[in-house]
Amino acid sequence: MPELPEVETIARTLAPSVTGRSLVGVEVLNPKTWQGDIPPESLCADGPRRILGTGRRAKVLLLHFEPARGEDGIHALNGLAFHLKMTGQLFAREPGTPPEKHTRALFHLDDGSRLFFNDSRKFGYVRGVSPAALEAWPFWKALGPEPLTISGDDFVRLFEGRNGAMKALLLNQSVIVGVGNIYADESLFRAGIRPDTPASRVQEKRMRRLRDVLVEVLEESIRECGSSIRDYRTAGGDAGAFQNSFRVYGRGGQPCVQCGRELKQAKVAGRTTVYCPACQAGG
DNA sequence: AGACCCCTGGAC
DNA sequence: GTCCAGGGGTCT
Numbered sequence: 001m002p003e004l005p006e007v008e009t010i011a012r013t014l015a016p017s018v019t020g021r022s023l024v025g026v027e028v029l030n031p032k033t034w035q036g037d038i039p040p041e042s043l044c045a046d047g048p049r050r051i052l053g054t055g056r057r058a059k060v061l062l063l064h065f066e067p068a069r070g071e072d073g074i075h076a077l078n079g080l081a082f083h084l085k086m087t088g089q090l091f092a093r094e095p096g097t098p099p100e101k102h103t104r105a106l107f108h109l110d111d112g113s114r115l116f117f118n119d120s121r122k123f124g125y126v127r128g129v130s131p132a133a134l135e136a137w138p139f140w141k142a143l144g145p146e147p148l149t150i151s152g153d154d155f156v157r158l159f160e161g162r163n164g165a166m167k168a169l170l171l172n173q174s175v176i177v178g179v180g181n182i183y184a185d186e187s188l189f190r191a192g193i194r195p196d197t198p199a200s201r202v203q204e205k206r207m208r209r210l211r212d213v214l215v216e217v218l219e220e221s222i223r224e225c226g227s228s229i230r231d232y233r234t235a236g237g238d239a240g241a242f243q244n245s246f247r248v249y250g251r252g253g254q255p256c257v258q259c260g261r262e263l264k265q266a267k268v269a270g271r272t273t274v275y276c277p278a279c280q281a282g283g
Numbered sequence: 284a285g286a287c288c289c290c291t292g293g294a295c
Numbered sequence: 296g297t298c299c300a301g302g303g304g305t306c307t
Binding site: 284286288293 | 296297298299300302303304305306307
């Protein structure tokens with residue numbers, strides 16, 4: 001479900017409810033939801049964990065803990081990492097709120113409030129992290145650069161010598177992070193690049209344009225609190241609004257907003273893909 | 284690159 | 296019933 005703008009929005013909307021509070025207990029209701037080598041029992045074994053704030057890397061939402069005294073810095077648990085996958089949600093709930101139908105893990109804070117990790121499809125997960133645990137996590141280690149801060153030169157270099165389809169590369173988290181099916185299609189439309197174009201056939205100037213419009217669409221979406229198609233909600237339970245600004249995603253068969261021609265729908269990189277055959281040039 | 288897998292629920 | 300879904304892993 002959530003791509004970069006949605007995870008960023010959840011991190012920002014969750015922060016006021018958890019920052020400065022302490023974690024005093026955790027309940028894992030669905031065993032497969034907890035992953036990694038750090039067991040949930042160890043989380044609060046040495047007392048409450050003070051929460052310093054929230055963050056995001058790629059599509060991973062982070063809760064940062066104050067490291068506990070007396071533990072060595074490399075192995076000290078210093079946070080939680082949530083991957084929401086397709087249907088994961090994080091909500092701050094009032095004291096006493098019982099688990100909901102799709103609550104897979106529940107975190108108790110020192111003021112009695114609780115953080116719910118809901119996930120109907122159970123693809124998402126949460127894991128305890130430490131500097132050493134992150135080093136040992138292959139997915140984390142393989143993550144590419146963040147699109148909001150990469151330079152134009154570095155962006156161009158990501159695609160040099162690659163023959164894969166542009167959309168497949170944008171979706172590949174080892175190439176660049178945070179982009180999923182929505183923002184891949186939306187950015188390729190804005191850049192005028194057909195999604196199935198091999199990277200090697202895209203001119204450098206157009207590749208720089210792609211970086212610019214990718215930043216643009218991600219920032220516009222963050223301003224609108226992300227795109228709510230089905231399950232995505234902010235930590236406050238609100239829907240985002242950027243779905244109202246889609247130019248191609250979910251619009252197959254409808255007229256192109258630029259030229260009026262019918263938008264095409266196809267499978268690229270195994271994902272439903274919508275593009276304008278007139279406005280988006282192939283190789 | 285593609286096929287299937289992990290799951291559940293909504294649209295048709 | 297069947298097909299589809301903001302993700303990612305693992306096989307061939």
